Amino acid sequence: MTVSRSTPTPDRVLYLVSLFPCWSETFIVREIERFVERGVDVRILSLKPPSETLVQKRAGALMDRVIGPRHPLAELPTVLLEVLRHPIGVLVVAAQLLLGLWKQPAALGKSAIAVWRGLAALPAIRRFDPQWLHAHWATYPSTVAWALSKLTGVPFSFTAHAHDIFVEDQLVAPKLADAALAVTISRYNVRFLARWGAEQLGERLQVVHCGVDFAELPENLDARADDHLVTVGRLDPIKGFDTLIPALGLLKRRGVRFRCTVIGEGPQRRELEAQIAAEDVADRVALVGAKPQEAVRAALNDATVFVMPSVTTPEGNQDGIPVALMEAMATAGAVVSTQVSGIPELVHHERNGLVVPPGDARALADALQRLLGDEALRHRLGLAARALVAAEFDARHEADRLLAQIGVRCVAPEGLVHAR
Template sequence: MKGPAPLQRVVYVVSLFPCWSETFIVREIAALIESGVDVRVLSLKPASESLVHDDAAVLLDRARHPRSLFAAGAALLRTTATRPWVLAGILARIVADSWRSPRVLGKSLAALLRGLEHAAWLRTFDPNLIHAHWATYPSTVAWALGRLLDKPFGFTCHAHDIFTERQLLARKIDEAALAVTISQYNVDWLRQHVAGDGAQQLKVVHCGVDMAHAPWRPDGREGNRILAVGRLDPIKGFDTLVAALALLRERGVDVYCRLVGSGPLESALREQARRQGVAERIEFAGAQPQDVVRRWMREATLFALPSQVAEDGNRDGIPVALMEAMASGCTPVSTRVSGIPELIEDGVGGVLVDPGNVDALADALQRLLGDAALRRHLAVGARERVEHEFDARVEAARLRGHMQEVLHVA
């Protein structure tokens, strides 16, 4: 018997690369490359982001994007000719899983076509593992390519791809050489709702912060500036934050909030702020480059992210923005939702309140704004927590170890 084959080449399948909000994937890939793994990226969508972070830009020459319908059609014909029964089985499983949702079915088939477009290149590159981030279309493509190319596949699942989508999810967990998720909360939830005892094979690998580029600045934060960062989406709870700011205004607390991000709720949040009399106290800063957000984290008095469960069941995983704030020395205030308590221990590395509780959020913000000593105490605990459990390089090394484990050969 031979020992395990060395992990040399990995292909990542993602929906869009580069993607402004998925800095955690970039960090993971960069750390794997730094460790000696040749990582390539298969993006299912053409590059379209107007804002590209510097650390993603340096990986662009490793990324492959869709080319043309002609190329995709030709790849489909080649696959049909060479692996007809395998392809038929893949299509049958996709249809059986999603026929009740024509939108999901159509997008799954389109994603598969875009993946097949790169099948010839994949054979030449000969990856040890095909790994996807998100348990939706990217992992469907990774699963299909793994079957077609006789390669092990893995995936990392996060939040909406568990709580609201669940595309072939039980099958993917069962058939993956490596099934990963980002919190113990997710493992427990999947065991209860999706995979039963099969969830035991899930590995927990946290998203993380690049601690080498996360200078800690707990001091010099006197004032009343609150920073909030995230997509303007129901799961972030920014409507609760606006209401809490209005309550603080009624209490005579002078506070200013900078809200970084864009999304479908921007107009509604602006109108809420106007209606509740705090429009002049909230800056809607839109999406910003990473270096700008980091600078604002080093300046803000508090970081607020009052995550909540949306009506459709969607919720955060463990928001990377919270990790980054904690690494910078900015004391966080968040909620007891999903995996967030695995990151923030209430009263040790920040403050947690119940989701949707305006009074509790306002009380926590007011208390911390008025107590610099407490803020610093919590900032110390926050930094220690991120250093010990959410260092991107450490977590990437953990993932690399799991990837290595699946490569035993006869």
Template sequence: MSLNDTFKVGYVLKRYPRYSETFVVSEILAHEAAGLAIEIFALRPPVDAYFQNIISEVRAPVKYLLSYDLRGSTLWAVLEQASAVLPELWSKLAIARGEDVHDVHQAILLACEARNRGIAHLHAHFGTSATTVARLASHFAEIPYTFTAHAKDIFHESVQPDDLSRKLHDAAAVVTISDYNLNYLNETYGQAAAKVQRIYNGLDLKQFSYASPQHRPLRIVGVGRLIEKKGFAYLVEACDLLRARGYEFECQIVGAGDLSEDLHAQIETLNLQSCVELIGPRPQREIIDIVQSAAVLAAPCVVGTDSNRDGIPTVLLEAMALGTPCISTDVTGIPEVLRHQETGLMVPQHDAIALAKALEKLLSDAALRVQLATQARKLIETNFDIHCNAAHLRTIFRAAPVTAMQEVR
């Protein structure tokens, strides 16, 4: 039997599905299209009120590794039952010293599931709790693990360097989503980061057909969670400056989040209700239509006060694929896709004046919109095709040492 027939990968995620993590779903769908067997293991149930339509296309089964009642007797019973599946479990528990008991419990559940289901490899997204569980389960079940490091899990003030260093060191390989991240991890973690390589997140380009932005209404769009790192307060401020210059336009901001009330208040204080609207979250198909009907997408990302920041926002990739010219900032990996005056316009962080000038430039210059959008689409096709990038990821999975496992029947 060929490797294609037997090789099965367990995807380990903190929550599944998540409205904001379409990149994970696109990756799984690309693997499935190539014939790779996937099973999804989620540590928490979903909490979003909205979900993206592409989730319905995923064939992989989902198993929730829920961890609630962990009184001593309960945990002891879990260990006793698990040792029947994992005979070496008792001797391997030392690796869990200092870890959260719920993470250990979920790792034991995952290791048992991996053995019972014939999972040959574990891959986690984000180097936080999902990777903690994958790392422990890898040790317990004697199968390799890899993980993708994004942004918050690298840069946020809550990141514990010793913990991340262990995960980098113990993984069979590590993927990160930008050269900026790769360089940072190498400089910060040295030899522990020797197995890190960059693979960009990607898009299924068949879902994002290009359309010229030459004849678009004077509409600005912003898409993302309404949180500090997205910088939407600067977009609202820039819209106020544009209006003061006599421009007639509309701006739609798509998304939900903790700063919704603050942004509503800002819009009202500036009396921008007639031209700036928060329209809440939308399914992906509708977002595609909204983005492709706009003259410009603004992503004024900033590094948050808690050091949180974006990696490469998926919406930038989507807008560039669709033919909508983009404005953004120099946060982490964004300059790798948005190259100033080549594939978009770059403005400084926290600078509403510069943002307003860039918006004015694109709203008033159709030829520039077409020039930037054409070059942007070429870059997306070259570097951000999900089928090419997922194929690279599969080579990493298969290069990891595989322990022969017999599925328990």
């Protein structure tokens, strides 16, 4: 479903996120931008104060829409007044949090803090008078959206992504039951959500992809290096970079010419640096840290092959569908990835990229070597990759689909639903 002149849309939507701006969540920025472009007034409730040193320009342009937390002591009078205003509602929320999360004390404590911040923001939210609440992630942001919906009567929805359902269960079942709309990013996730009864939601459960700004990713086939491997992602076990480094060691020992740029930062840096030294590829591999979006785009356009070696960790954590992988494909880049989560819904083996088993360094090396040595194959796969992203992963189209789904649920015959 897409937005048309006949599709109703809300006037005011409140987004709830853990942190805004967040360097790795450009997909949320694109979604909000599209809502604003469609005439929706958007505010953003950030549950954490700004903390990142690297802020994307497009996120910075939305900062005047952000409602952020204050010091807890400054929030105390507001929270007490809101508790007095909604005593039964707050008691119900607190009881459900306790019953649902008592076996997860850390999650319970953080949820209590998140709900506190939601209560503290209620005066500002009430002035904004949202007609819909939408949260990204099935953890703390959706907990606050769920709680605020109970207190105000404003309908809510949330988007489930990856770790928030693969390794967490923060009241997912009651959130699915109470949400006016539940969204997730892949068909794989729809099947995964069945453990919480999602199959009973019918049309209230929708797949809306995290898309890319296709218009800003022109096709690029010929102006690429002939030996440059690129990957983008947080230096985290789910990304499989500890499989990539041994694969690069294999390529070097086979005499394959290459250089590899790893864009991103995270807790695995020291481990990866040790691997790079052990595989003797320090002269070929650069861990360049987090970079602005412009630098990422430049690297994608230079890449001979983009590689995303995602894995599933022993705890069950895994990627959703990596946005960087979509961006590489949108530029008509040749890609190699793995059979993890929703990735095969984006990368179809031998049709628009190559897919290998996760954690298999030899298979990864073989695929990289094959693409590095075959320009015609890279071009064929790259063009097919761009076509698929245009059809199914354009951020503007996907945001339109989400807005349409919200619109048909938000608008009733007697008019739009308003906060009480």
